[in-house]
């Protein structure tokens with residue numbers, strides 16, 4: 001069963017941006033794509049860059065370290081089919097954002 005944990009509120013993450021959060025010892029990245037929120041593993045599979053601090057354009061985040069790109073809605077790399085990060089379920093309760101670990 002998925003354990004949903006409160007991570008942030010909607011006002012913490014402006015539209016078109018992402019943020020990194022530590023939740024129960026795990027680093028996750030949450031993105032606001034036109035006021036729909038998506039969560040993925042924060043750790044870039046290349047060398048561990050913080051994806052939540054990357055540049056978000058539409059639903060694609062660019063890793064701030066060396067530019068790998070991922071679709072934040074599914075965690076898949078947009079350039080390398082072999083690379084992906086975990087995509088985590090998001091649940092909203094009013095303005096509170098919960099992520100399933």
Ligand code: FES
Nearest residue numbers: 044046047049063
């Ligand atoms: S650590 Fe993300 S692209 Fe290198």
